[in-house]
Amino acid sequence: MVLIFKKIVYLLLVIVVNLYVCTYLANKLTAHMELRRGYRVSKAGGISLPFSRFFKYLSNEPGINFWTFMLFVFSFLIWSVSPLSASMVLIDMDSSLMVALLMLLVILTLNVSSHMLTGYNMIMIQSMRKTASVLFFMIPVFLNISGVVLINKTLGFKEIINSQYQYWNVIYQPLGFLTTLLSVLFIFKQFKLNRKSEIEAFSTDSCEGKGLGKAINRFSEYNIIFVLIYMLTVLYLGGYQNLYIVRGEVMLGLKFYLIFVIILIAERSIAKINDYKLIQRINIRYILPLSVVNFIVTLGFFIYRNIFGLI
Amino acid sequence: MVRLIKNFFIAFANIFRKPRTVVYPTEKIIIPEGSRGMVHLKLDLDSLDMLCDGCGRCQKACPRDCIKVRTIVDEMGREVLEEFSLDLGSCIFCGNCVDACKIRAIDMSYRYQLASSNREGLRFGKEELVKPSGTLRDFW
Numbered sequence: 001m002v003l004i005f006k007k008i009v010y011l012l013l014v015i016v017v018n019l020y021v022c023t024y025l026a027n028k029l030t031a032h033m034e035l036r037r038g039y040r041v042s043k044a045g046g047i048s049l050p051f052s053r054f055f056k057y058l059s060n061e062p063g064i065n066f067w068t069f070m071l072f073v074f075s076f077l078i079w080s081v082s083p084l085s086a087s088m089v090l091i092d093m094d095s096s097l098m099v100a101l102l103m104l105l106v107i108l109t110l111n112v113s114s115h116m117l118t119g120y121n122m123i124m125i126q127s128m129r130k131t132a133s134v135l136f137f138m139i140p141v142f143l144n145i146s147g148v149v150l151i152n153k154t155l156g157f158k159e160i161i162n163s164q165y166q167y168w169n170v171i172y173q174p175l176g177f178l179t180t181l182l183s184v185l186f187i188f189k190q191f192k193l194n195r196k197s198e199i200e201a202f203s204t205d206s207c208e209g210k211g212l213g214k215a216i217n218r219f220s221e222y223n224i225i226f227v228l229i230y231m232l233t234v235l236y237l238g239g240y241q242n243l244y245i246v247r248g249e250v251m252l253g254l255k256f257y258l259i260f261v262i263i264l265i266a267e268r269s270i271a272k273i274n275d276y277k278l279i280q281r282i283n284i285r286y287i288l289p290l291s292v293v294n295f296i297v298t299l300g301f302f303i304y305r306n307i308f309g310l311i
Numbered sequence: 312m313v314r315l316i317k318n319f320f321i322a323f324a325n326i327f328r329k330p331r332t333v334v335y336p337t338e339k340i341i342i343p344e345g346s347r348g349m350v351h352l353k354l355d356l357d358s359l360d361m362l363c364d365g366c367g368r369c370q371k372a373c374p375r376d377c378i379k380v381r382t383i384v385d386e387m388g389r390e391v392l393e394e395f396s397l398d399l400g401s402c403i404f405c406g407n408c409v410d411a412c413k414i415r416a417i418d419m420s421y422r423y424q425l426a427s428s429n430r431e432g433l434r435f436g437k438e439e440l441v442k443p444s445g446t447l448r449d450f451w
Contacts, residue, residue, distance in 0.1 A: 033322040035331045265326075269318035 007090055011079055019222060022260060023050040029261065030194050033268045054215060061211025067113035068213045074110065075216075075223040078103040082230060083157050085240050085249045095155040101145070104227055107220050108134060133276065134190055137183045137283055140291035141228065144176040147298035148235045161239035170236040175294040177236040179287050184228045185263050186279055186287075191221040194267055199274050229259050342421055347404040350378075350397055351420040352440045361441060362416035365392035372411035377401035395437040399425055
């Protein structure tokens with residue numbers, strides 16, 4: 001019991017610290033990329049920025065509805081099946097990848113609930129459109145994950161990580177890695193986690209909601225990105241595999257932040273792509289076909305190896 | 312595609328470059344040469360009298376009608392400047408008054424910190440306008 005409690009505390013701590021670091025990085029790095037100094041709420045380089053934003057939300061409206069509470073619960077629950085190290089997992093199960101993906105879908109759909117009660121049709125339409133668009137970008141992610149599952153023949157995170165002890169999956173499936181990274185990048189852009197990014201079709205979406213409910217909404221959006229980056233790290237880059245003397249947890253953190261920074265930089269380099277239809281066209285013309293090709297090649301490889309035994 | 316990759320590396324390199332913005336009250340930059348600040352009345356360096364003779368060309372040239380010039384006739388029968396007032400609340404810093412002045416008695420100083428909490432604080436008489444802050448380049 002004490003061990004489980006310790007794990008819960010450790011997990012919560014990791015999530016909160018991660019949220020703090022990523023919010024700070026998103027602010028500071030984006031500012032530096034635009035040759036600005038970024039938000040300075042204090043003299044120490046604005047290190048209290050994430051806190052100030054959080055308290056700003058709290059100062060408005062403390063009440064939340066049931067669905068927002070569920071969103072908060074699921075945002076934490078999704079990490080209970082995701083191993084941060086060989087022993088650091090709350091619920092150890094064989095099909096953890098499947099459960100994580102289902103929870104991701106639950107969070108995505110619950111995200112709309114806060115906007116459904118709005119009195120403004122435009123906000124509701126834009127929110128639905130945003131969720132639909134994000135779900136559309138999840139299709140390549142699911143296809144690529146299916147590819148990894150076919151290669152490793154397992155639905156568990158741990159088994160997938162263990163099977164990469166020799167070579168990471170990115171070597172076998174570079175196309176899958178690239179398309180997943182691009183999908184995460186565009187999902188990141190559509191959530192407007194970086195304050196400077198603006199997609200015209202979702203411009204009024206951020207106006208709705210305030211107070212703690214809004215903070216939870218933002219947290220869940222961050223969480224979706226975190227989980228996707230985590231999956232990218234685990235499925236393609238070896239997860240918490242040790243690298244010589246570097247511990248697995250450290251390696252996982254390093255890979256996670258490396259991908260996060262790459263996404264931040266890439267998001268700024270495509271700052272001009274702020275049209276909703278253009279983003280959808282990019283998905284239809286490039287990302288989706290590439291992921292389909294990747295899946296078909298993997299499927300062919302799987303059939304040749306496991307059914308005909310030719311490879 | 313090549314452009315996107317180029318943009319990626321530009322954005323990456325910018326992380327290590329010095330930011331171009333400053334934190335305004337604590338950090339100072341030299342304002343660019345030729346910037347237009349508050350109107351300044353020049354002095355004759357020999358006699359330390361105002362160069363302005365109150366001809367009123369600047370008043371006519373002002374599109375916002377924010378300059379008021381009034382002259383009186385002194386004991387010698389000459390027309391001399393009595394009042395020169397500027398309403399900064401209306402001034403758009405266009406510089407037309409400087410161009411209109413034939414004897415170059417007005418120029419634009421580099422004074423930028425002109426905010427005031429009331430309207431009266433934005434009205435300047437010739438005593439304030441003659442202050443020599445505009446002759447050198449000010450700092451923020």
